[in-house]
């Protein structure tokens with residue numbers, strides 16, 4: 379019994395220690411965000427990586443999300459003759475919830491993993507130490523550009539995903555479910571408020587920060603050769619995905 | 635000696651978990667002196683130089699660079715101090731996202747704000763000095779052989795003409811002729827550029843060529859240090875065994891028969 383309690387205590391303590399280390403890492407990164415030198419070129423390159431090259435994957439998932447959402451909502455709502463609300467449900471779900479979450483989860487798999495692998499490899503091959511010996515702060519050079527790019531590029535990506543998702547719903551509604559195109563679009567526009575979109579984009583910015591933070595954190599602290607880099611990559615994706623869902627519920631209850 | 639020390643290490647200690655790697659290292663490197671550190675594989679030579687560079691935080695002791703304590707200084711001062719250093723890592727540690735010349739020019743462009751075109755010129759000149767032509771400059775590090783990578787890393791270490799240069803096994807993995815070219819280059823850095831050098835090597839021929847002084851590390855301590863002419867009559871059985879590469883002697887390799 380005592381043994382069990384001790385074990386639970388140890389797990390809890392090591393969890394707290396890990397959370398503390400992560401918080402310190404984030405604070406250190408943020409403080410470096412505010413002090414020069416700034417590597418704008420690196421921010422630009424990361425933005426292209428995160429925003430532009432994720433477009434196909436995120437666009438496809440958004441399209442199918444919109445399609446499925448329209449079909450399912452129609453099935454449910456037609457049972458009490460509320461088909462008129464399908465367009466509204468689709469646009470609200472996509473902008474407020476599904477766009478940010480699904481796009482971010484895709485980006486976490488694509489970008490979080492790549493960041494952890496790249497920075498992790500740099501760590502285990504001494505490249506991060508080499509940066510310091512060349513008078514370059516690894517935080518400023520590696521971590522800050524990724525955090526900044528993640529925070530800016532993911533909302534931009536989500537905005538595109540929102541549009542594609544709504545478009546997917548529109549397509550299936552008009553071609554398959556027999557909605558009137560003009561009527562569907564009118565429904566979509568009438569009930570959409572700007573804070574629906576904005577609350578989704580705020581979420582997306584937080585998620586983008588989380589993805590980059592987890593990628594950098596796990597990469598930066600990886601050790602033990604190729605195996606260590608592999609572990610770091612896994613941790614980066616898993617922890618980013620969990621944190622995205624966690625923060626999603628927290629933010630939703632704050633931003634309603 | 636102590637008064638003119640460029641680098642003075644006192645009582646330096648470092649353990650990883652229960653494993654004691656450095657157990658009270660005392661070491662002096664004079665201004666414009668070339669010190670070679672020798673010692674068995676796994677004896678803590680790389681850890682020692684990483685402590686001097688501030689890349690590994692030691693558990694105890696002091697390291698003074700140019701008369702000023704270097705342990706525990708704020709990161710901004712550390713960055714400034716790093717401008718004095720050049721380092722060749724044992725595993726080369728080239729940035730694989732950059733081309734070869736960008737690697738060599740990295741310290742010039744990022745660290746000192748040299749203009750790109752000028753930095754490239756210097757980089758190609760340094761590459762020439764380690765026997766690599768300008769066409770190599772456009773390649774990626776992954777397209778080079780191990781020995782070529784080592785030479786690029788060497789060019790990167792000396793590109794900004796730092797005051798203190800640390801070479802971790804500069805000639806390992808090179809053919810004997812190229813190794814000698816690199817030895818000459820290191821000697822030239824010290825003689826002509828007035829740098830202070832710390833080199834780690836297992837190769838006694840190259841140690842004799844590079845060194846003003848030699849120090850031997852064993853079991854976490856410096857067991858012998860002196861001018862290179864004296865090493866052959868050090869009277870220290872450990873040193874004798876090491877420089878003659880004998881399996882028999884006071885240093886026992888922990889191996890079991892097949």
Ligand SMILES: Nc1ncnc2c1ncn2[C@@H]1O[C@H](COP(=O)(O)OP(=O)(O)OP(=O)(O)O)[C@@H](O)[C@H]1O
Pocket residue numbers: 650655673674675676677678679680681682724
């Ligand atoms: N980051 C680390 N974590 C744990 N142990 C380490 C770490 N770095 C070095 N060590 C241990 O410290 C000891 C000394 O390592 P070091 O790399 O300094 O050896 P070395 O003298 O440079 O050897 P070689 O000549 O083979 O390069 C080794 O036993 C190694 O296992």
Ligand SMILES: [Mg+2]
Pocket residue numbers: 679680681724802
């Ligand atoms: Mg070593």
